Amino acid sequence: xxxxxxxxxxYENPRNVGSLPKEDPNVGTGLVxxxxxxDVMKLQVKVNPATGVIDDAKFKTFGCGSAIASSSLATEWxxxxxxxxxxxxxxxxxxxxxxxxxxxxxxxxxxEDAIKAAISDYKxxxxxxxxxxxxxxxxxx
Amino acid sequence: MAVKLPIYMDYHAxxxxxxxxVEAMLPYFTEHFGNAASRNHxxxxxxxxxxxxxxxxxxDLIGANAKEIVFTSGATESDNLAIKGVAEMYREKGNHIITxxxxxxxxxxxxxxxxxxxxxxxxxxxxxxxxxxxxxLRNAITDKTILIxxxxxxxxxxxxxxxxxxxxxxKEKGILFHTDGVQAVGKVPFxxxxxxxxxxxxxxxxxxxxxxxGALYVRRRNPRVLLAPIIDGGGHERGMRSGTLNVPGIVxxxxxxxxxxxxxxxxxxxxxxxxxxxxxxxxxxxxEIYINxxxxxxxxxxxxxxxxxxxxxxxxxxxxxVAVSSGSACxxxxxxxxxxxxxLGAGDDLAHSSIRFxxxxxxTAEEVDYVAxxxxxxxxxxxxxxxxxxxxxxxxxLSTMQWEVH
Numbered sequence: 001x002x003x004x005x006x007x008x009x010x011y012e013n014p015r016n017v018g019s020l021p022k023e024d025p026n027v028g029t030g031l032v033x034x035x036x037x038x039d040v041m042k043l044q045v046k047v048n049p050a051t052g053v054i055d056d057a058k059f060k061t062f063g064c065g066s067a068i069a070s071s072s073l074a075t076e077w078x079x080x081x082x083x084x085x086x087x088x089x090x091x092x093x094x095x096x097x098x099x100x101x102x103x104x105x106x107x108x109x110x111x112e113d114a115i116k117a118a119i120s121d122y123k124x125x126x127x128x129x130x131x132x133x134x135x136x137x138x139x140x141x
Numbered sequence: 142m143a144v145k146l147p148i149y150m151d152y153h154a155x156x157x158x159x160x161x162x163v164e165a166m167l168p169y170f171t172e173h174f175g176n177a178a179s180r181n182h183x184x185x186x187x188x189x190x191x192x193x194x195x196x197x198x199x200x201d202l203i204g205a206n207a208k209e210i211v212f213t214s215g216a217t218e219s220d221n222l223a224i225k226g227v228a229e230m231y232r233e234k235g236n237h238i239i240t241x242x243x244x245x246x247x248x249x250x251x252x253x254x255x256x257x258x259x260x261x262x263x264x265x266x267x268x269x270x271x272x273x274x275x276x277x278l279r280n281a282i283t284d285k286t287i288l289i290x291x292x293x294x295x296x297x298x299x300x301x302x303x304x305x306x307x308x309x310x311x312k313e314k315g316i317l318f319h320t321d322g323v324q325a326v327g328k329v330p331f332x333x334x335x336x337x338x339x340x341x342x343x344x345x346x347x348x349x350x351x352x353x354x355g356a357l358y359v360r361r362r363n364p365r366v367l368l369a370p371i372i373d374g375g376g377h378e379r380g381m382r383s384g385t386l387n388v389p390g391i392v393x394x395x396x397x398x399x400x401x402x403x404x405x406x407x408x409x410x411x412x413x414x415x416x417x418x419x420x421x422x423x424x425x426x427x428x429e430i431y432i433n434x435x436x437x438x439x440x441x442x443x444x445x446x447x448x449x450x451x452x453x454x455x456x457x458x459x460x461x462x463v464a465v466s467s468g469s470a471c472x473x474x475x476x477x478x479x480x481x482x483x484x485l486g487a488g489d490d491l492a493h494s495s496i497r498f499x500x501x502x503x504x505t506a507e508e509v510d511y512v513a514x515x516x517x518x519x520x521x522x523x524x525x526x527x528x529x530x531x532x533x534x535x536x537x538x539l540s541t542m543q544w545e546v547h
Contacts, residue, residue, distance in 0.1 A: 040544075061528065
């Protein structure tokens with residue numbers, strides 16, 4: 001399979017690999033996919049509670065090069081966006097940016113799912129713990 | 142010594158033609174170009190004589206008589222001829238065939254087609270080590286069973302089935318026994334009489350011969366196996382396979398078979414040492430790697446390893462100057478990972494994480510070291526970005542987690 005140069009670049013120099021503290025109320029974590037399907041993505045966002053802007057994003061991915069590139073690109077795009085802007089990222093944007101072939105479109109779908117899951121987790125935490133929870137906030141790794 | 146890149150370590154897929162084989166073939170393209178079926182002039186006689194020599198060379202490799210070798214276009218055709226040929230010829234005797242789930246598609250899909258035509262096929266499972274259970278085989282036999290088709294060595298995990306034991310059971314029950322010998326013949330000792338096999342599919346390009354030529358061994362005595370042809374025409378190959386013989390290809394196959402017979406012992410010794418070296422280095426450099434299939438009953442040049450928590454295609458991308466195969470779905474058009482690895486019951490995640498290494502006549506220790514070091518680096522890097530590795534290190538049992546299967 002031939003990969004686009006952008007996929008190869010993200011594979012060789014993945015952006016924002018790592019983990020944020022998942023107990024932090026300002027961190028939303030999304031874990032999507034399944035090992036038996038050959039791809040699992042963990043995507044995390046850290047939201048500034050004052051501004052609602054995503055300060056940091058990290059990912060870890062088990063999957064093919066396109067899956068790694070899709071999640072790496074997603075973290076790049078997430079940083080600096082508000083939560084609502086982040087939800088507007090579509091898998092087709094990822095497909096276009098990385099020139100993914102049809103058989104790899106599911107990788108971009110998974111990345112979109114991961115963004116939505118991470119933000120949904122963040123919103124759930126905020127709803128449950130309230131806005132005062134940021135006293136427990138931990139510094140960004 | 143610097144290694145030459147890219148490195149070929151996919152000898153189960155195909156092998157380069159040995160230069161000695163090429164040399165033997167060349168005159169048969171131009172100088173001795175005759176049709177082996179031309180009985181009335183020297184051009185034909187020369188071609189026929191060359192084919193006869195090759196037939197003897199292939200027969201000698203498996204302890205057969207030259208008259209028992211039918212040349213074909215390759216092992217896929219040989220498997221088709223053996224299975225369909227027996228099914229049609231022995232239809233009155235019965236309609237049941239026994240094979241196994243890890244067979245090559247040339248066998249499985251042939252059996253599936255026969256099922257549509259009213260035959261009944263039993264696909265034996267394999268045990269964790271990739272071998273069939275002889276008890277399962279005995280239990281599957283009915284009075285309608287006409288054929289057992291079990292491969293000698295598996296093309297993905299390299300495990301060698303208990304062919305002699307299967308042959309003895311087949312003989313005792315009076316059932317014909319076909320084996321797909323593609324990966325085993327020429328690599329490990331194989332004698333049709335000791336193993337009691339009645340039909341053997343072989344391929345030249347897996348043993349340093351040319352592509353497009355194969356053979357089927359068809360037993361002539363005790364019992365005499367009859368086959369209905371699947372290609373009709375001029376009645377070549379004693380009526381079992383019509384079509385003008387591929388004389389240069391057959392000459393090359395014969396030479397390749399002779400070289401394999403003469404050099405098998407030395408090749409085996411050298412390749413099993415290289416294989417063990419690769420295995421040892423990988424195990425020293427990485428934790429949680431698992432060999433798929435029996436290590437005891439295995440081809441000397443095969444290694445199939447699952448690198449837990451790392452997906453196969455991303456692994457191949459990281460070692461793109463090394464030619465190997467992965468059992469991951471992403472490397473093929475299908476959405477399912479290797480059915481062979483799935484059949485071992487190790488879990489789909491490990492099937493997605495597997496790499497098949499196939500060593501061969503031109504593999505070197507330097508290549509093995511290069512590949513091992515590169516893999517250790519890539520697997521370590523990919524594990525650092527694997528959420529599964531992170532979860533496992535946190536003590537989470539991945540098999541009990543609820544995954545959203547998409």
